Amino acid sequence: MSDSPLPLASALHTPVLSWYADNARTLPWREPDAGAWAVMVSEFMLQQTPVARVLPAYEAWMRRWPKPGDLAAEAPGEAVRAWDRLGYPRRALRLHAAATAIVELHGGEVPRDHAALLALPGVGTYTAAAIASFAYGQRHAVVDTNVRRVFARALAGLAQPSISPTAADQRLAVSALPDDEPTAARWAVATMELGALVCTARTPRCAECPIRSQCAWVLAGSPPYDGPPRKGQTYEGTDRQVRGRLLAVLRAAPGPVAKNALDACWPDQVQRERALDGLVADGLVDPFADNQYQLPQ
Template sequence: MFSRRDLPALHRSVIEWFDTAARDLPWRSPDRSAWGVLVSEVMLQQTPVVRVLPVWAEWMARWPSPADLAAAAPGEAVRHWGRLGYPRRALRLHAAAVALVDRHGGAVPGTYGELLALPGVGSYTAAAVAAFAFGQRENVVDTNIRRVHARAVTGTALPARSLTAAEMRLAADLLPAEPAESVRWNAAVMELGALVCTARSPQCGQCPVRAACAWLAAGRPAPEYVPKGQAWAGTDRQVRGAVLAVLREAEGPVVRDVLLSGPIDLGLGGEGRLSAALSRLHRLGAPEEQRGRALAGLLDDGLAEETAAGIQLPA
């Protein structure tokens, strides 16, 4: 366990590593906006950086400010969410943009409390934006940070399955007192977990704190559980995504039977993005009952709406 007297050396080692090893990401650029940081933090939830980069760039070009997104229909946010997954995040960002215009004059506020009050913004996102966009000293704790703390300090292979109060206390104890250093520390530990101290294949030889790592000192004990990836093929989630892909490519409402029944000739030919999305949906071979569940879920979550003409993205 690190003692208080070890902390300056720990901070220095990790931050110096970050200064040379950090990825060049646009939301870390000196000229990035607080809005760009907020968008990145929402997109990065449960989504790898490589998938977020092109979508973030497209969003920032299309909607460079909260007011730009707020002026668009919610369905446009869903349409341009692409294949990032968990598309309700797009609706949450749109709702946050509307609130920023209504409550804050179109600017992203700089305090944790104000950020937390925005629709769809939780404690992690509020802390991350306050830290990375405004230089506030906040306790930012994501999965990567939790894993580094678990190994380096507590000697366990993986953190608890769910975030615990003990983990939050540990993160608070490790946080540098000076705000600017605390921001660098949060970013550096997060990057260390993403690039070196990974869940399945940690590169311990590249770790800047390997000499003091409690997990290495204990002989790299096995984890108490094995992380399991979520099933995808054949699930309601897969069908739901395929239905939503059709709605994203459609320029207007889609007749319900086109989504729920077998292949229907719409006279679209074999070309075009809508035709391709319909083909992908039908190739899944999902029964009508499963498609119905997927569509009902999209309607319940506000990701689609039904009009007299058919199903469409929310207006």
């Protein structure tokens, strides 16, 4: 083990919390009266989709389904349709399934308990902690890609966090958590916001950073990333692109769609069939009558 101690995380609390008080974005799911369902919907939508693109879909969603029971009462296909072009539409299906579970198991109220949240479809370690912390003010390590990057730089002195989340990331975030519950909850959202606005992946705004004088990475001279190369995800020509095209047609249609309309989406029949079968297997598309398909009812 190294003799050099990590920077004391507690020394970061005050500057980060103070920075957040002055710089937090106004977002609808952060309004004091937003409620846990609003937080939950936003967290699902924000899984891999930027805030700017989430906002309009979020507003429409909350107007239409202000409570979990409102969503659960509708067909899952309506959730997929309202998901619009946020991407990864399985999230819409999972959010609908989670709403159904909330009605059936929790009286229609988003549960407060971390384990109960984790048991919901589409809720993993991060989202469970985020809901418990942001909506209910509990003390949890909320470890997303922003937080992992902030800690990688400020505490570990690395330009970028590991490619995939590790147990070490989680332990580090737990150890950095302020002791008392309300402060821990503010710390969680503040560190995420710092990563989103200042300690960004590509061009960090270190001049604006409240902890630049304590940041291990800055103090080390901001050394460049030297880890394994990140695999750039290709998209053109993948099944994902084909699935996206097929689902776009089905979302736009008010009802069932003839198969020949779907055939026009993609020239390669083998890939097209595979993509369609995959959508059906995922529950995103239902076969209907003969040679017709629709969003799940």
